[in-house]
Amino acid sequence: MNVSRKRGFRAGVSVIPSFIAIFIGFGVAARVADVPAPAAVLLTIAVFAAPAQFAIIELTGQGAAAIVQMIFAGVLINLRFFLMSLTLSHLFTGVPRLRMLTSAQFVAASTFLLTFFQSRKKSERVNLHEFFISMAVVVFPAAVVGTLIGVAFGANLPPAFMFGASLFLPVYFALLLSSDVKGRYEIMAVLCGFVFTPPVEMLLPGWGVFVSALGVGAAITVAEKR
């Protein structure tokens, strides 16, 4: 296994507990909402984005009349992937477009951010696309397994275990940020993202991270150019 794959694999393994915990949560919610088990699993495979999946199954109670609404809710919540892919398209230089047709399905907040952080380690010669794919090979099945566990027996898992598993992702990101941020504008971006996300999330449930990141990004870009 080459260095890029090894690093990607290792990064993926670090976030497996969070992925499983998040998708167990989705599996449990799907079961409560009377979503058939195959539909819940297929939704994870096709959409691979827990927040959108939660939004979709929340509308299940409204029946078939809400089909269009469910699709729109799911796609709108995933708008952030457009921005993430736009950033990744500049990190995956020299990758044939056809290959990206399959790789793109694995763009998610964690796969994107871990690749982004890896790209900033200039001293390490890593093929970022290989890193990304090796990570996806680990986290994508974890999402499917998490959904299956949630649908099958999520309600019986110990709460302390679920609580701990859900913390891997935020703690990991906090550690990466603490060791990675350079310069006062980047520090400002991190601090503002940290401070503004919760209130924006309260105002616009499900949109807090995306909307505040866009606002913070725009404001700091303007500040830096002055």
Added chain:
Amino acid sequence: MNTIEWTLVIAGAGLGTYVLRVAPFMSLRLYRVGQNNLRFLTFVSLAIAAGIVARSIVFDGGSVGQPPELAIKVAAVMTALIIQYRTKNLLVALFGGVGVAVLWKWLTM
């Protein structure tokens, strides 16, 4: 909802999301837009990471978490940061921080 309706939802949401994911890799025009705004995209990426940390600490599912739970989460992050500072080992820090949180949660249940 029947099987056909579920198939429509899964296909619609999956395809719509996929288009959002794949479009920037396929379109040269979008690629150039990104090239001209790389600093903006860097700041947005950092703010997303910080936002995910903040949301996970403050929120419990869809609502604001209870103060005791918030304290445990803050302790987990702080412990991990201290361990990282002392050991320079990311995985030890990660498991150390989460381990403290699980232990605290288990003791107070």
